Amino acid sequence: MVETLPLRAALVGNPNCGKTSLFNQLTGSRQKVANYAGVTVERKEGRLTTPAGRAVRLLDLPGAYSLEATSPDEAVTRDVCAGRYRGEAAPELLICVLDATNLRLHLRFGLEVCRLGRPTIIVLNMLDAAEKEGLKIDLPRLAAELGTPVVGVVAIRKNGAADLLALLDNPPVMPPVLREADGGDIHATVRRLLTECVTRPAVASEALEDRLDRWVLHPVWGLVILLALMFVMFQAVFSWAQPPMDAIESGMTAFGELIRSLLPAGLIRSLLVDGILAGAGTVVVFLPQILILFLWILVLEESGYLPRAAFLLDRVMASAGLSGRSFIPLLSSFACAVPGIMATRTIQNPRDRLVTILIAPLMTCSARLPVYALLISAFIPKRLVGGVFNQQGLVLFGLYMVGIGSGLAVAWAMKRREVTTEHPLLMELPAYRLPSLRDLVLGLWQRAVIFLSRVGTIIVTLSVLLWALSSFPAPPAGATGAPIDYSLAGRLGHLMLPLFAPIGFTWQICVALIPGLAAREVAVSALATVYAVGGSETDAASQLTPILSSQWSLATALSLLAWYVYAPQCFATLAVIRRETGGWKVVAQTAGYLFGLAYLASFLTWRIALALGWGPS
């Protein structure tokens, strides 16, 4: 081997060119996801080895329509391609991915990339789809015109990138030698290349998009389909997830029993069972629900449906002062506000972006799901409404709707103080695509790792801390009350009670609210820890539901649900807002307004529930 250093290559291309699929195909699980220095645009790098054994470091640059950047994402792509990005070595090879079925749009960007004067490979993706449409693309001719290698790939098919890999054994080292013949007019060049290199069938049959879009974008049926999809999604989160959740729960209980039988009673056993297992166990149980939610979002995204939902809802968003573009970040926020807030970078208008960031935490994130799920299963009877709908699912749906409605109301209130300016939408509605299994699995895998590593670090740490707070100091000899009443946590809870008693919270809830600031789902494990230590039987992880339903009134549960619709946001969200906005002002505003709304909503809920006779008996 002559070379010792890996080749630095970068993937560029229009959004929706299948770049990420190709990246997954080439690098598999050898990916590292991080951020670019100084900004929060996601930086994805992977490694691969060519057939001849040459190592390549591949960077997946954000999708761009043009090197004349109009968003932070596109600015990163522009600067890295030009070798001007600080802390990022200039790529030695640009791999420009074009959708073969959409060369009219993508070839223009390809030409821009070729004009950069760096060694470039042009990759025509989805060559199979192009052939199916009857398109004949003359690759050698195109390569001659562009003066640089052109290969075809099918990113979603196994070994679909073999030609590209073979080419990477001997990558071009010279910049493209473009044949400029159209007076520098890039559109004229595109048109000429299309006539010279691409043959289309005389009569094109009606494309799949035309037939599907007639329904999906229909003013009435489109909305019906959208609502139905959202509704089924939330029902699925509750129903499909049940069997795996039951399995995890019984596994956790069995594991706790095992440790209990192996270790003598004492501090260490209490730490392991009440602190770590009760804490982590109650949260790990929700992994199936979180994965199902992510699976839905991934499928909707990969299939090309999401931008169409944004199209349908643009006017609704506009009435709240936003654009349809805000829909995708907001929908991602249902999984987690952190990627949602990061996804706001695709919104060009700074004000729209700020408002989207501010209301993203109101979209019910998956970390709130454990809290909702626990309270709903403890207080809402499981029965069918109208013969088809699970009542628990309906309540969950309602909670999500309240979050959405509040978000739109807040956006609307903020818009009223602004001078109206134009907020561009200008969004591509990509071709429909069957999501590839590999992309779904990799996406879900990354989510599962993030979730579990949160459980492993933040949640276990906080659970142990809370266990310590609620175990020490130990009650004095001869004390009659529950041990937790004498502990630090108990005192802290009682101290907070005057503030939260008016909204119906117990001191145990107050204790759980503190770690809930770090990560919302910890509130569940915190309750488990508090009640495990407080009760006489310490097997609370599986018994939390009956304990809650016997100790709290329905009014308290509803008030806590209302509280969690609005607040408190987790530290990770606040940290990402600070990074995205570059200051503490927006962080303080967000935290402040959400706390105020939460308190108000809980207060109203508590009062109304009391009036309805749902209070403590």
Added chain:
Amino acid sequence: MRLDELSAGMNAVIDHIETRTADDIVARRLGELGFVPGEPVKVVAVGPFGGDPMAVKIGFTRFALRRTEAARVILKERA
């Protein structure tokens, strides 16, 4: 005639793009997305609320455009 005046299902050909300000990002981006003189366009669908935004097919790509954005696209008068 402007693109925002075209009704759903109708075809037309682009005459030119109108630039509203000295640095009209929308107009520039329209050009980059392929809205250039001589290209045929078709309105595929209009939004459920007030017919805004509109889904426009240009070549083999569809774009969602608000009416204010579409109004920058001047169409050729039919002969």
